[in-house]
Amino acid sequence: MTRDQMTDPDSRTDTQATDGGRESLANNDLEGSTPTTEPLVDSSIDVDDSTGPSGSEGRTVIESRDLDVYYDDVQALQSVDIEIPAEQVTAIIGPSGCGKSTFLRCINRMNDLVDAARVDGELRFEGKNVYDDDVDPVVLRRKIGMVFQAPNPFPKSIYDNVTYGLDVQGVDGDYDEIVEDALRRAALWDEVKDQLDSSGLDLSGGQQQRLCIARAIAPDPDVILMDEPASALDPVATSKIEDLIEDLAEEYTVVIVTHNMQQAARISDKTAVFLTGGELVEFDDTDKIFENPEHDRVEDYITGKFG
Ligand SMILES: Nc1ncnc2c1ncn2[C@@H]1O[C@H](COP(=O)(O)OP(=O)(O)O)[C@@H](O)[C@H]1O
Numbered sequence: 221m222t223r224d225q226m227t228d229p230d231s232r233t234d235t236q237a238t239d240g241g242r243e244s245l246a247n248n249d250l251e252g253s254t255p256t257t258e259p260l261v262d263s264s265i266d267v268d269d270s271t272g273p274s275g276s277e278g279r280t281v282i283e284s285r286d287l288d289v290y291y292d293d294v295q296a297l298q299s300v301d302i303e304i305p306a307e308q309v310t311a312i313i314g315p316s317g318c319g320k321s322t323f324l325r326c327i328n329r330m331n332d333l334v335d336a337a338r339v340d341g342e343l344r345f346e347g348k349n350v351y352d353d354d355v356d357p358v359v360l361r362r363k364i365g366m367v368f369q370a371p372n373p374f375p376k377s378i379y380d381n382v383t384y385g386l387d388v389q390g391v392d393g394d395y396d397e398i399v400e401d402a403l404r405r406a407a408l409w410d411e412v413k414d415q416l417d418s419s420g421l422d423l424s425g426g427q428q429q430r431l432c433i434a435r436a437i438a439p440d441p442d443v444i445l446m447d448e449p450a451s452a453l454d455p456v457a458t459s460k461i462e463d464l465i466e467d468l469a470e471e472y473t474v475v476i477v478t479h480n481m482q483q484a485a486r487i488s489d490k491t492a493v494f495l496t497g498g499e500l501v502e503f504d505d506t507d508k509i510f511e512n513p514e515h516d517r518v519e520d521y522i523t524g525k526f527g
């Protein structure tokens with residue numbers, strides 16, 4: 221099987237609409253978070269900023285061990301073990317409802333904002349369990365930014381959208397410089413540099429999503445989580461986002477949920493396949509997953525036998 225022959229079972233049944241609303245809501249809840257300053261999560265986290273892009277690529281940044289998540293009595297993730305490498309793109313694929321978004325939200329503790337959610341097991345970031353009592357989720361989310369399915373800029377200027385996370389976190393610095401840098405990294409600067417005071421909501425959908433990426437980048441995170449970031453966009457805007465994601469992985473660890481298998485195959489280095497019941501069935505190099513997976517269930521999913 222080649223990548224081009226793959227089908228995309230999820231595209232036949234898009235049940236993501238309610239999902240996106242829930243997540244956007246969760247994101248906006250961050251507005252109520254308490255501003256915090258350094259030190260980051262906890263002094264025992266030894267984030268080695270001296271390792272540049274080339275030095276740290278491939279090192280494990282995020283690791284889960286025996287991770288279970290429940291919504292009230294319903295189990296959404298079952299004993300997930302994974303090690304996500306630095307400065308690569310890791311894709312999370314699987315049918316609707318298999319727990320992809322739930323897993324992503326564990327990484328920066330966005331599930332804290334869901335009352336029914338309960339997390340067991342460990343989720344380590346740079347070796348530190350993010351569920352330890354001494355971890356401040358607001359500080360954690362500065363290191364692990366997030367971009368959602370539906371572009372959700374705030375009803376503020378383009379400039380203020382980018383500086384939003386800095387304000388929340390009480391980050392010092394030359395905001396003009398940070399805004400330009402974040403917009404450049406998000407491949408949006410040239411399109412908006414003369415209209416930084418106009419509303420983020422006046423941009424096209426694809427531009428809005430790149431603005432949200434700039435907003436996530438501005439506080440200088442280590443990890444960027446993306447939950448179906450292109451699924452609401454047209455093909456041209458999608459292709460720009462895909463190019464951007466590959467560029468971002470030069471400097472950031474990117475974890476992207478996608479229901480589009482061709483997209484996972486195109487842009488990711490590693491692919492994790494979750495299947496119904498919240499089980500991580502296979503995690504490997506993307507080429508291996510799509511060309512010669514170990515598990516029949518993964519092969520069946522990828523070839524479109526079910527979804
Ligand atoms: N906030 C929530 N409250 C209750 N159940 C939820 C909530 N979010 C997700 N679930 C349930 O958890 C399971 C996994 O959902 P989700 O992580 O959104 O899957 P995916 O992103 O793969 O579509 C589903 O059965 C879903 O209905």
Ligand SMILES: [Mg+2]
Nearest residue numbers: 239320321322
């Ligand atoms: Mg989802």
